Structures are given as structure tokens and as C-alpha cells.
Amino acid sequence: MMAAPTATAPLGNAPASTGRARRSPTAGGASRLISSLVWNPVIAKELRLRMRGWHTALLLTGYLCVIGGVGYLGYSGIAASSSDVVQVGGTGSSLFTGLAAAVMVSVALVIPGLVAPSVSGERERGTLELLLATPLRPARIVVGKLVAALALVGFLVLACAPLFCVAYLLGGVGVREALELVAFIFVGTSCLAALSMLASVSLRRVPAATVVSYLAMLVLAAGPFTAAYVWQAVATPGSPTVTGTGGQGVLEAVSPIMGADALLNSNSACGTGGLLTPIVGNLAPPVINTCGGPSQYTTNLGPLGNWQTWEATLAIDGVVAIGALGTSVLVLTKRALP
Amino acid sequence: MSASLGTVAAQSGLTQVDGEPAPGVALRAEGLVKRFGAAVALAGVSFEVAPGEVFGLAGANGAGKTTLLKVLAGLCRPDEGWAEVAGADVATEPVRVRQLVGYMPDRFGVYESMTAGEYLSFYASCYRLPRQHAERAVTDLLALMGLAAKRDEQLNALSQGMKQRLCLARALVHDPEVLLLDEPAAGLDPRARAELRELVAALGEMGKAVVISSQILAELAEVSTSIGILHEGVMVASGNAEQLLAGSEGLEELFLSLTEREDPEGPAGPTTGGLAGEGTGEDEEGAATK
Numbered sequence: 001m002m003a004a005p006t007a008t009a010p011l012g013n014a015p016a017s018t019g020r021a022r023r024s025p026t027a028g029g030a031s032r033l034i035s036s037l038v039w040n041p042v043i044a045k046e047l048r049l050r051m052r053g054w055h056t057a058l059l060l061t062g063y064l065c066v067i068g069g070v071g072y073l074g075y076s077g078i079a080a081s082s083s084d085v086v087q088v089g090g091t092g093s094s095l096f097t098g099l100a101a102a103v104m105v106s107v108a109l110v111i112p113g114l115v116a117p118s119v120s121g122e123r124e125r126g127t128l129e130l131l132l133a134t135p136l137r138p139a140r141i142v143v144g145k146l147v148a149a150l151a152l153v154g155f156l157v158l159a160c161a162p163l164f165c166v167a168y169l170l171g172g173v174g175v176r177e178a179l180e181l182v183a184f185i186f187v188g189t190s191c192l193a194a195l196s197m198l199a200s201v202s203l204r205r206v207p208a209a210t211v212v213s214y215l216a217m218l219v220l221a222a223g224p225f226t227a228a229y230v231w232q233a234v235a236t237p238g239s240p241t242v243t244g245t246g247g248q249g250v251l252e253a254v255s256p257i258m259g260a261d262a263l264l265n266s267n268s269a270c271g272t273g274g275l276l277t278p279i280v281g282n283l284a285p286p287v288i289n290t291c292g293g294p295s296q297y298t299t300n301l302g303p304l305g306n307w308q309t310w311e312a313t314l315a316i317d318g319v320v321a322i323g324a325l326g327t328s329v330l331v332l333t334k335r336a337l338p
Numbered sequence: 339m340s341a342s343l344g345t346v347a348a349q350s351g352l353t354q355v356d357g358e359p360a361p362g363v364a365l366r367a368e369g370l371v372k373r374f375g376a377a378v379a380l381a382g383v384s385f386e387v388a389p390g391e392v393f394g395l396a397g398a399n400g401a402g403k404t405t406l407l408k409v410l411a412g413l414c415r416p417d418e419g420w421a422e423v424a425g426a427d428v429a430t431e432p433v434r435v436r437q438l439v440g441y442m443p444d445r446f447g448v449y450e451s452m453t454a455g456e457y458l459s460f461y462a463s464c465y466r467l468p469r470q471h472a473e474r475a476v477t478d479l480l481a482l483m484g485l486a487a488k489r490d491e492q493l494n495a496l497s498q499g500m501k502q503r504l505c506l507a508r509a510l511v512h513d514p515e516v517l518l519l520d521e522p523a524a525g526l527d528p529r530a531r532a533e534l535r536e537l538v539a540a541l542g543e544m545g546k547a548v549v550i551s552s553q554i555l556a557e558l559a560e561v562s563t564s565i566g567i568l569h570e571g572v573m574v575a576s577g578n579a580e581q582l583l584a585g586s587e588g589l590e591e592l593f594l595s596l597t598e599r600e601d602p603e604g605p606a607g608p609t610t611g612g613l614a615g616e617g618t619g620e621d622e623e624g625a626a627t628k
């Protein structure tokens with residue numbers, strides 16, 4: 001049952017010889033460096049434990065029922081209002097919009113519940129100290145848990161790809177819209193996940209971390225445009241409409257709801273700057289977001305130019321995500337070595 | 339666990355630390371101070387442990403044992419003083435310290451829905467053991483702890499004592515040079531405690547430095563080659579177990595005489611002063627003569 005002493009030498013001397021040699025990036029060159037950057041045992045552990053319970057199966061079932069229901073209602077609406085195939089053609093965009101909105105709302109509701117318990121739960125169960133006692137750095141632990149949560153969300157989004165294909169077949173949506181939607185969901189999800197992670201590393205208890213995470217989600221979603229409208233109403237009484245210019249416009253664009261509205265609105269305007277346009281502009285011409293729509297869907301980012309609002313949201317929330325992630329790592333590092 | 343635990347441990351994946359007691363010390367602390375707000379948990383603790391030495395740490399509740407072990411495990415930064423574990427400074431190189439140390443906390447939780455095998459494999463991967471070595475280490479350690487039959491059983495089906503043994507296996511999974519065990523015997527049945535003592539002795543014979551805290555002083559005295567008594571954050575006595583216990587009837591009596599609460603002379607009484615003064619000197623001797 002026991003291994004012979006000679007055969008077991010590698011296990012034994014791991015910290016002294018093998019362990020150190022493996023960590024040295026100079027020895028194996030670039031591939032070793034990359035593997036040491038990517039290496040993260042926390043991801044596999046999180047996913048494995050997550051998939052084991054019945055929670056995930058229940059979550060997936062409920063989620064698919066909701067998205068499927070939205071898809072069914074959207075499709076039957078289209079089918080009822082059009083008498084033949086020719087008329088149905090080009091109506092995919094409304095189905096696409098409905099599905100995209102449903103996915104965004106579901107994902108926003110799932111993320112805090114998924115991320116908030118990730119570190120606070122380990123603390124509550126008494127496993128965090130054992131994890132911190134290993135050579136895993138806090139940054140790796142935080143990133144590992146976030147990646148695991150995002151992977152699950154990616155799975156949820158992918159699971160409704162068939163429904164999006166129906167919208168695609170109906171016409172009216174293109175590759176560009178799909179790319180935009182994926183980019184938007186990815187950044188919005190990361191932002192929300194990073195804020196939830198900050199709550200998770202800062203608070204001792206799972207319920208507290210969960211409540212604070214959902215509050216953060218509400219503040220992120222509704223706070224900016226509420227504040228922007230109040231600001232506008234105070235600054236220019238009588239015309240409480242935010243026009244996408246000035247500080248109010250930028251503030252408003254922080255909210256993923258504004259971004260989503262701009263992204264999914266079929267009359268959305270084209271900005272002169274932006275993120276995706278330079279990259280996919282020629283590759284995939286917009287089908288929904290044709291230029292010339294109302295200016296409330298553009299945001300003036302000062303020296304950066306006039307961006308589509310949803311792209312401004314993408315950029316701002318990306319910065320918020322990175323900030324929250326960095327702060328989470330700092331907080332956990334402090335916890336690791338008080 | 340099998341009866342001949344010592345030999346089993348020797349045959350397992352755990353390695354002998356090279357031959358003779360290595361030169362120098364495995365673990366050294368100098369004037370460690372740790373405060374929590376106004377409370378002083380450690381008030382200048384100095385001691386050292388040589389490879390192959392089993393250092394028994396005794397002390398009343400709140401004496402600072404857990405705090406001391408956390409500082410040594412690189413999990414708590416000392417306010418003053420310094421400590422070195424296997425050549426790594428706990429304050430400036432905590433990650434390296436964590437690689438070299440096996441730490442078992444006094445209170446801990448487990449991932450209840452993991453199996454015993456997965457549990458150890460996960461920690462093996464945290465220490466970046468190559469997969470094959472990790473698998474062998476897991477098999478060996480489960481056998482060593484008498485948990486081989488539980489390999490594929492979820493941890494919520496294990497008793498508290500079994501989890502305790504699993505956690506001890508976890509501390510050994512990367513074959514550390516220094517072991518810090520915080521009350522590992524608490525909650526174990528008499529047989530498991532006896533086997534734990536045997537295992538600790540075997541680890542010492544392999545040349546590993548072991549610091550073990552316990553409230554069961556008779557058992558602590560039996561397993562330790564040197565002993566330290568912490569009282570209110572001060573190491574009031576430390577040194578070779580035989581020398582330290584020579585003048586008294588046992589560790590319990592020595593402990594009670596050194597840590598009297600109401601005695602105005604307190605821990606600074608004549609007997610204590612002598613012992614505390616000689617403490618580190620004896621410690622070094624103990625290490626050298628080992």
C-alpha cells in the first residue's frame with residue numbers, strides 16, 4: 001500500500017527542489033511563464049463543487065424556462081402579426097432584443113448570489129484560513145473565484161444560443177449585434193461580479209455579503225441615471241432630459257440599464273468614436289444600430305469624442321470592474337496577513 | 339491507523355530530512371510581539387527548534403499559542419521581532435514560508451461536499467505538486483491516517499475526529515520541513531491520540547521540526563523532546579524536556595507552578611525566573627545534543 005521510499009522522493013523534496021524549480025520562469029521560458037500565470041487550482045475546485053450540488057441544475061432549469069418563455073412569447077407575437085414567411089423576414093430584431101434583455105436581467109440577478117458567498121462562505125465555514133495557509137496568493141484566489149463564476153455565466157449565455165439562432169434566421173440581426181451583445185454582457189457581468197467580490201472579501205457573513213451585493217447591483221443599475229436626472233433637474237429646471245452631453249451624460253452612461261437600452265434600441269445613433277466600431281466596423285455592418293437615431297443614445301466623453309452610450313457604459317463599467325477587483329485583492333491580502 | 343505507525347510513516351512518501359541533524363535551526367523566533375488593539379497576545383517570544391526536534395507548546399487558554407503558531411505559519415504579521423522558518427522570514431517572505439510549513443489550525447472547516455481524496459488532491463494542487471506525485475501523496479497519507487476506505491466518501495459523512503486526521507494529512511501533503519500543529523489531539527479518541535503521538539514522534543525521527551500545542555500535558559510531555567510554556571504572551575520556560583522536567587513531578591505540576599494566576603509573585607517568581615533565564619540556552623543545548 002505504501003510506495004517505496006525511492007519512488008517517492010519527488011513528493012518529499014517538492015518544497016526544496018521540485019517546487020522551487022517549477023516556479024522559476026527562467027528555466028522553462030515563455031510556456032512556463034504562461035502556465036504559471038494561468039495556473040489556478042481554485043477554478044477547478046469551484047466549478048467542481050458548484051456542479052455537484054442540485055443548486056446549479058435548478059438554476060439552469062429555471063433560467064432556461066424564463067428565457068425559453070420570453071423566446072416563445074416573442075416568436076408567437078411575430079407569427080401572429082405576420083401572415084406569411086416574407087412578412088416574417090426581418091422581424092428577428094425584436095425577438096433578439098427581447099431575448100437579450102431577458103438574458104441580461106437573469107444574469108444580473110444570478111451574479112450577486114453566485115459571487116457573494118465565494119469568499120465570505122469560506123470564511124464562515126472555516127476553510128479560508130487553510131486556503132490562505134497555502135502558497136496561493138490572494139490575487140489568485142480572488143481571480144480564480146471570479147473566473148469560475150464568469151465561466152458559469154458564460155455557460156448560461158451559451159445555453160440560449162439556439163434561441164438567438166432563431167432570431168438570426170428570422171433576419172434583422174447580424175454577427176455584429178451578437179458580438180456587441182456578448183461584449184456588453186461580459187463587461188457588465190464582470191463589473192457586477194467584481195463589486196460582489198468586494199463585498200465577499202470585506203464582510204464576514206454570507207447573508208451580509210449577499211444583501212450588500214444585491215444592493216450594489218441596484219445602485220449600479222438605477223443610481224447613475226437617477227442621479228443624472230436629479231442633477232439635470234437642479235441644473236436646468238424645466239428641462240429634465242439628459243442629452244448625453246456634460247457630466248450628467250457620462251454619469252448616466254455608468255448604468256448598464258442605459259447602456260442596454262442604447263445597445264438594443266433599434267434607432268440608436270452612431271457615435272464618432274467608440275470601441276467596437278473601429279474593430280468590427282467593416283467586418284460586420286450594423287443591422288440594428290443604424291446611424292442617425294436620436295442623440296440620447298450617444299455620450300460625449302470629452303476628449304475621447306462622442307461615443308455610443310452603450311460603448312461608454314462598457315468602458316466606464318470596465319474601469320469600475322478593474323477598480324473593484326484590485327480593491328478586493330488588497331482587502332484579502334490584508335486579511336491574509338493581519 | 340495501523341499499529342506500527344512509525345514504520346508506516348517512514349515508508350510513506352514523507353521524506354527523511356538529510357541524515358544527521360542539519361546544521362542550524364529549522365525555526366527561530368526572536369522577540370515576537372503581537373498586539374490586538376490594547377491586548378498583548380505575544381509579549382516578546384524567543385525560541386528555536388532544531389530539525390528532528392518536537393517542541394511541545396503548553397499554555398493556558400489565551401496564553402498566545404495560536405497567535406504564535408499563526409505568526410510562524412506566515413498568517414499573521416508580528417508587530418515586533420522576527421521569525422525565520424527553514425530560512426525564510428515570516429514577515430517578508432510569507433509565501434515561501436507557507437510553502438515550507440505544514441500548518442494545522444485549532445479550529446477549521448472542510449469542504450463538506452468534497453470526498454476525502456479530492457480534498458487532499460485540491461491542497462496538493464495548491465502546493466503545485468506534479469499530478470502523479472500528488473496522487474501518490476494522497477494515497478499514502480490516507481493510508482497513514484487510516485482513512486483509505488473513506489477516499490471516495492464525502493466529508494460530511496466523516497466524524498469530527500476523521501476530519502481532524504484528514505486536516506493533519508493536509509498539513510503533510512507537500513511534505514513540509516516544519517510542522518505547526520495547533521491542538522491536533524483535541525477531539526480525537528484515545529486510540530487516535532496514541533497514534534498521533536506515534537506519528538509525531540516518527541515525523542521528528544525523520545528530521546522534521548514539529549511544534550505542537552496541547553492542553554493534555556501528560557501526552558505533550560511524552561511526545562516532546564523539548565517544551566515551552568507560554569504564559570500571557572511570555573515564554574516562561576523552555577528547553578530540553580528531560581532537563582526541564584527533572585526538578586518537578588511532571589509537566590502538569592511545572593505548568594501549574596509557573597502559571598499561577600492570583601500569586602502576587604506570579605510567573606516572575608524565583609523558580610520561574612531561573613527557568614526563563616536559562617530557557618534559550620537550554621534550547622540550543624537540547625538541539626545540539628539531539
Ligand SMILES: Nc1ncnc2c1ncn2[C@@H]1O[C@H](COP(=O)(O)OP(=O)(O)OP(=O)(O)O)[C@@H](O)[C@H]1O
Nearest residue numbers: 374377378379397398399400401402403404405406
Ligand atoms: N483576532 C483577534 N482579535 C483580538 N484579540 C485576539 C485575536 N486573536 C487572539 N486574540 C487575543 O490574543 C490572546 C491570545 O490568544 P490565542 O488564541 O493565541 O490563545 P491560545 O493560547 O491559543 O488559547 P487557547 O488555549 O484557548 O486556544 C487572547 O487574549 C486573545 O483574546
Ligand SMILES: [Mg+2]
Nearest residue numbers: 403404444520
Ligand atoms: Mg489556541
